[in-house]
Amino acid sequence: MDDDDQEVSAALAEVLRIDPSFVHDPERLTRALLDLLPYQPRAVRLLAHGAALGVPTVSRETARDRLVSEGGMRPEVADWVVTHYWAAIAGEPIGTSTESPGQPTTVRLGIWPDGQATTIVVSATGVFATHTARTARPGTPAVWRRIATPAASSSRDATLVFRAGSATALWSDTDGVHGRDLTHGESRLLVPCEQPRYPLAALADDLGDLDILWTTSRDTLRHSLVRDGLPTHEPADVPFPHRPGERLRCLDVVRHGEHRASLVILTDQGRLLVARWDLKLDDISSWVEIPSPTDVTAAAIVRLADRPTVVACTPVGYLLCVDALAALAGEITWRTIDRPSVLPAAGRTYALSAASGADTAWLAMAEQSGTWLARLALRGDVPVLGAPHRLQL
Numbered sequence: 001m002d003d004d005d006q007e008v009s010a011a012l013a014e015v016l017r018i019d020p021s022f023v024h025d026p027e028r029l030t031r032a033l034l035d036l037l038p039y040q041p042r043a044v045r046l047l048a049h050g051a052a053l054g055v056p057t058v059s060r061e062t063a064r065d066r067l068v069s070e071g072g073m074r075p076e077v078a079d080w081v082v083t084h085y086w087a088a089i090a091g092e093p094i095g096t097s098t099e100s101p102g103q104p105t106t107v108r109l110g111i112w113p114d115g116q117a118t119t120i121v122v123s124a125t126g127v128f129a130t131h132t133a134r135t136a137r138p139g140t141p142a143v144w145r146r147i148a149t150p151a152a153s154s155s156r157d158a159t160l161v162f163r164a165g166s167a168t169a170l171w172s173d174t175d176g177v178h179g180r181d182l183t184h185g186e187s188r189l190l191v192p193c194e195q196p197r198y199p200l201a202a203l204a205d206d207l208g209d210l211d212i213l214w215t216t217s218r219d220t221l222r223h224s225l226v227r228d229g230l231p232t233h234e235p236a237d238v239p240f241p242h243r244p245g246e247r248l249r250c251l252d253v254v255r256h257g258e259h260r261a262s263l264v265i266l267t268d269q270g271r272l273l274v275a276r277w278d279l280k281l282d283d284i285s286s287w288v289e290i291p292s293p294t295d296v297t298a299a300a301i302v303r304l305a306d307r308p309t310v311v312a313c314t315p316v317g318y319l320l321c322v323d324a325l326a327a328l329a330g331e332i333t334w335r336t337i338d339r340p341s342v343l344p345a346a347g348r349t350y351a352l353s354a355a356s357g358a359d360t361a362w363l364a365m366a367e368q369s370g371t372w373l374a375r376l377a378l379r380g381d382v383p384v385l386g387a388p389h390r391l392q393l
């Protein structure tokens with residue numbers, strides 16, 4: 001990458017560091033960039049045009065398509081604009097190599113409106129993110145970037161929510177739950193509390209409000225409501241039927257209506273619990289235990305065909321699922337999800353995530369033999385997985 005590109009990348013990163021709102025005002029962005037790049041007017045025009053088309057607020061794939069179809073740019077020019085914005089947002093100069101997270105303790109998924117998957121992992125060295133386009137071919141290298149470096153990160157958790165057209169990563173640290181908009185790059189403390197650990201889950205609404213579920217001792221569950229520009233509400237306890245000495249292992253939540261969501265818990269004693277959440281009344285109904293036909297080590301919940309579906313994995317990588325609403329009504333029918341045949345034996349499976357957006361769903365698993373993700377779809381009533389993407393860590 002030549003010196004001019006490095007200079008453009010550094011200037012754009014500096015402007016967005018000073019005021020991230022520049023991306024929503026192409027005229028102000030132009031003036032700010034010209035102050036730093038007086039001899040590169042063409043580069044400034046291209047970046048301003050990208051801002052006018054919303055490049056910094058959508059996924060890379062959507063941004064590139066928009067620049068070509070609506071902006072009239074050649075594909076290589078569109079790639080240049082997108083690359084510079086993503087480098088500036090990540091706070092990394094053009095041409096730097098991807099980081100290597102190492103073996104993750106947690107994997108979480110979020111899905112953009114265009115079907116692109118963002119994968120968040122937590123490892124002993126920090127919290128990292130990578131993007132996989134809906135149309136990406138298996139074998140496409142994963143490009144990781146660091147999101148945060150919490151203390152004792154292997155005992156922390158992270159999750160991902162989408163609101164107002166952008167993605168927000170959340171993670172636990174010694175002083176509370178933090179969040180970072182993946183578009184603008186600034187992190188902030190959302191829920192001040194002492195030593196939150198894992199698991200962690202969150203929901204976002206169209207107004208930008210965040211419902212965050214967290215724990216410190218893993219035998220209690222707490223709920224905090226975070227609203228932009230307002231003080232964080234005092235956390236409220238969320239009762240659940242835990243046995244003496246039992247701790248939370250997995251926690252997940254999915255919205256499946258304007259004011260409806262469902263929760264799933266997996267405990268360290270292997271019990272699966274589900275509950276309805278009335279978001280309008282902020283009422284979590286009685287928890288119901290779902291007996292599983294075998295031992296499970298991780299669980300998630302995802303919306304498939306507008307219904308919440310619990311997905312669980314066994315220690316050796318077999319996948320099972322059950323309709324959460326039917327299970328709450330006492331009708332428990334487990335189905336198997338065939339593991340992609342091209343994958344090696346799992347060895348030990350310890351983390352699972354699933355998420356959907358628009359008409360696309362993805363599933364990710366962390367195993368002793370590696371971490372992978374694949375498209376998830378229904379064939380009739382049977383969930384099936386597409387070709388897996390192995391994530392280089």
